[in-house]
Amino acid sequence: MSSEPLVPSSVLIPTNAPLVAAAGNPVAIRAEGLGKLYRIGATQGAYRYRLLGEEVAERVRRRGRKASDAGGRTFWALRNVTFDVAEGEVVGIIGRNGAGKSTLLKILSRITSPTEGHVQVRGRVGSLLEVGTGFHPELTGRENIFLSGAVIGMRRSEVTRQLDQIVDFAGVEKFLETPIKRYSSGMYLRLAFAVAAHLEADVLLVDEVLAVGDAEFQKKCLGRMAEIGATGRTVLFISHSMPSLLRLCRRIILLDHGGVVADGAAHEVVRTYLDTGLATSTQRSWRTPAEAPGDDVARLKSVGVRTEAGPLGGEEVDIRLPIGIEVEYWHLSDDPDLRPSVNVHLTNEDGVCLFVSNDFNNAEWKNRPRSRGVVRATCWVPGNFLAEGRVHVWAVVSTYNPTVVHAEEQDAVAFQVADRSTGDGVRGEYVGDWPGVVRPMLRWTVETESLDPGSQP
Amino acid sequence: MKATGALLVHDIRPPSRWSTVRLRDLWAYRELLFFLALRDVKVRYKQAFIGAGWAVLQPVAMMTVFWVFLSKLAHVSSEGLPYTVFAFAGLIPWLFFANGVGAASDVLVANSNLISKVYFPRLIMPVASVLSWLPDVAISLVVLIGVMALYGLAPSATVLALPLFVLLALVAALAVSIWLSALNVAYRDIHYAAPFFIQVGLFLTPVTYPASLIHSPKLRMLFALNPMAGAVQGFRWAVLGRGAAPWLPALESLLVAGALLIGGLLYFRRAEQFFADVI
Numbered sequence: 001m002s003s004e005p006l007v008p009s010s011v012l013i014p015t016n017a018p019l020v021a022a023a024g025n026p027v028a029i030r031a032e033g034l035g036k037l038y039r040i041g042a043t044q045g046a047y048r049y050r051l052l053g054e055e056v057a058e059r060v061r062r063r064g065r066k067a068s069d070a071g072g073r074t075f076w077a078l079r080n081v082t083f084d085v086a087e088g089e090v091v092g093i094i095g096r097n098g099a100g101k102s103t104l105l106k107i108l109s110r111i112t113s114p115t116e117g118h119v120q121v122r123g124r125v126g127s128l129l130e131v132g133t134g135f136h137p138e139l140t141g142r143e144n145i146f147l148s149g150a151v152i153g154m155r156r157s158e159v160t161r162q163l164d165q166i167v168d169f170a171g172v173e174k175f176l177e178t179p180i181k182r183y184s185s186g187m188y189l190r191l192a193f194a195v196a197a198h199l200e201a202d203v204l205l206v207d208e209v210l211a212v213g214d215a216e217f218q219k220k221c222l223g224r225m226a227e228i229g230a231t232g233r234t235v236l237f238i239s240h241s242m243p244s245l246l247r248l249c250r251r252i253i254l255l256d257h258g259g260v261v262a263d264g265a266a267h268e269v270v271r272t273y274l275d276t277g278l279a280t281s282t283q284r285s286w287r288t289p290a291e292a293p294g295d296d297v298a299r300l301k302s303v304g305v306r307t308e309a310g311p312l313g314g315e316e317v318d319i320r321l322p323i324g325i326e327v328e329y330w331h332l333s334d335d336p337d338l339r340p341s342v343n344v345h346l347t348n349e350d351g352v353c354l355f356v357s358n359d360f361n362n363a364e365w366k367n368r369p370r371s372r373g374v375v376r377a378t379c380w381v382p383g384n385f386l387a388e389g390r391v392h393v394w395a396v397v398s399t400y401n402p403t404v405v406h407a408e409e410q411d412a413v414a415f416q417v418a419d420r421s422t423g424d425g426v427r428g429e430y431v432g433d434w435p436g437v438v439r440p441m442l443r444w445t446v447e448t449e450s451l452d453p454g455s456q457p
Numbered sequence: 458m459k460a461t462g463a464l465l466v467h468d469i470r471p472p473s474r475w476s477t478v479r480l481r482d483l484w485a486y487r488e489l490l491f492f493l494a495l496r497d498v499k500v501r502y503k504q505a506f507i508g509a510g511w512a513v514l515q516p517v518a519m520m521t522v523f524w525v526f527l528s529k530l531a532h533v534s535s536e537g538l539p540y541t542v543f544a545f546a547g548l549i550p551w552l553f554f555a556n557g558v559g560a561a562s563d564v565l566v567a568n569s570n571l572i573s574k575v576y577f578p579r580l581i582m583p584v585a586s587v588l589s590w591l592p593d594v595a596i597s598l599v600v601l602i603g604v605m606a607l608y609g610l611a612p613s614a615t616v617l618a619l620p621l622f623v624l625l626a627l628v629a630a631l632a633v634s635i636w637l638s639a640l641n642v643a644y645r646d647i648h649y650a651a652p653f654f655i656q657v658g659l660f661l662t663p664v665t666y667p668a669s670l671i672h673s674p675k676l677r678m679l680f681a682l683n684p685m686a687g688a689v690q691g692f693r694w695a696v697l698g699r700g701a702a703p704w705l706p707a708l709e710s711l712l713v714a715g716a717l718l719i720g721g722l723l724y725f726r727r728a729e730q731f732f733a734d735v736i
Contacts (some may be wrong), residue, residue: 038734110576112474112733123464130574138500150492151575179503202464 123202322384613698
């Protein structure tokens with residue numbers, strides 16, 4: 001998956017780290033037994049917590065299943081996380097959506113407090129969890145550089161000293177005195193990243209949302225990240241992009257369900273991640289019903305992403321092509337009236353639910369009596385409908401009246417919608433940023449009326 | 458926080474029930490405080506058509522309304538001063554308090570993206586919000602002196618005490634703002650309650666009438682609990698120089714505002730540890 005040179009596989013501790021914690025050298029970050037408990041329902045913003053809350057409540061109510069914590073109203077986003085990071089190390093953090101990556105960074109940057117355990121961080125912490133934090137559209141580019149700089153913790157003298165570099169990096173010299181509401185989204189993004197990239201912190205925490213913009217700018221961002229890493233600063237970097245991680249980090253920590261699953265040489269952890277099925281890929285399957293998620297009515301057999309031509313080769317789907325979300329499950333019940341149906345929840349990278357679709361929309365299938373066997377249901381999302389970006393699929397098999405969830409897999413598969421259209425896509429020939437959570441090709445009607453009274457069409 | 462070598466070590470632990478207010482942290486982020494206040498001032502004046510004119514128009518319009526209804530129609534006493542000047546002098550500190558508290562009570566919720574994406578002492582937000590209304594005080598003070606000149610009045614030496622009463626109004630505004638902004642995160646009702654509370658407050662404070670109007674000792678006691686009562690009386694006395702110096706009401710207000718402020722800081726400190734999880 002990457003042609004990057006890899007470090008020798010026998011070395012588990014990064015060879016380039018000048019100061020190794022075990023040898024008594026300074027430790028930049030020491031986390032011990034770190035845990036974060038979320039009260040379900042308290043997090044209103046994040047779609048998955050709220051839905052998870054509903055799910056848990058549903059299960060508790062329907063099946064009387066015993067919940068471990070406070071009547072099932074809580075959820076550990078992070079638990080028993082222990083690790084050391086030596087000064088100057090560049091460490092990647094990987095894991096599926098909801099594995100606890102962002103929660104870890106939020107604790108380290110003091111945005112939220114841990115519920116148990118503690119972590120010591122040595123030196124000034126800079127966190128870049130979002131670009132353009134603190135930007136105000138009414139203020140000029142220059143004013144926003146200072147404001148955003150102050151928000152992420154830069155001193156005014158620091159910003160003043162680096163103003164030229166920041167402006168140069170962003171390429172906005174001519175628009176420095178223009179309110180940023182008049183900026184193109186590309187300019188806005190470049191300026192936002194430029195400020196963040198010049199933050200001088202001893203420990204830098206970076207979320208991958210930074211890797212935005214066009215390919216060229218992304219390259220520039222990664223280059224800057226590598227530069228920062230090379231200056232001996234400690235960097236923690238969340239990403240889904242294995243090539244960038246392998247390029248920037250020698251060491252990677254893999255999180256799953258809030259715990260550390262693997263911690264070591266980058267390529268080994270990446271291999272573990274991909275091999276053990278922890279990575280969200282475009283295909284997911286379970287060999288036997290025993291190991292599959294589900295109950296005695298239905299168990300998931302596979303979830304996959306395909307086009308009309310067949311299963312997806314890579315991760316990318318052309319934005320113009322119809323996409324099939326294929327869910328296979330073992331139907332294990334003999335009751336012909338128990339008619340499970342498959343539903344898929346599609347969410348984008350920000351956790352925004354794009355839509356939910358259910359196979360009971362197929363009326364004939366809805367009323368068909370069922371028997372034991374394997375059911376394969378495919379939901380077809382039309383081409384020119386989803387927006388560019390990563391889409392996560394949550395697959396559920398349930399029966400209704402009453403509602404019972406029999407099998408479900410959160411974040412079962414994911415794929416990347418890519419717009420490589422050349423004038424025939426929704427964006428036509430426009431190359432800039434195209435906002436919106438969906439990008440449907442809609443019908444337009446256009447009428448004209450001549451202003452010239454004498455002319456007849 | 459303890460120092461090892463040159464670098465500070467932050468020990469991040471689960472929140473304890475009570476912890477001290479980290480004033481040192483606040484000091485370290487003083488530039489952010491300045492930039493946020495500056496942002497509020499700039500944005501307010503840039504967006505509005507007449508810009509800083511609002512700082513003048515608001516007290517002048519209110520003064521006119523009160524002059525017509527309270528002075529002309531209801532004959533409320535103004536302690537021998539022209540009622541317009543009397544009301545204007547009271548409205549300046551009151552509007553500072555009302556605007557400051559109004560903006561600050563919503564500031565954490567309105568900036569939830571900042572709260573959930575970056576760390577800084579959260580206390581900075583309501584404080585910056587209140588401070589951003591200080592330039593309005595200066596602008597309307599200049600207008601007041603102009604209005605006084607129309608009546609042949611000029612500030613006397615008592616004006617030297619003015620900063621003290623501005624400071625008192627600031628302490629009162631901060632105290633109330635810190636409480637309301639933190640409460641608003643957990644209970645969004647504050648969003649609706651705050652404007653109502655501010656409206657009622659205008660009539661419970663001697664802005665449009667003299668404090669001497671209240672005779673009953675019991676009412677006097679209750680009146681003293683209003684942290685803005687002393688600030689408004691003191692502000693008016695300092696600018697206009699009429700009557701005895703209201704030191705006692707000022708002291709009462711200072712005690713009440715001070716107690717509110719300390720309680721607010723403690724509550725805020727406790728609540729801020731959960732802001733990012735709740736907001």
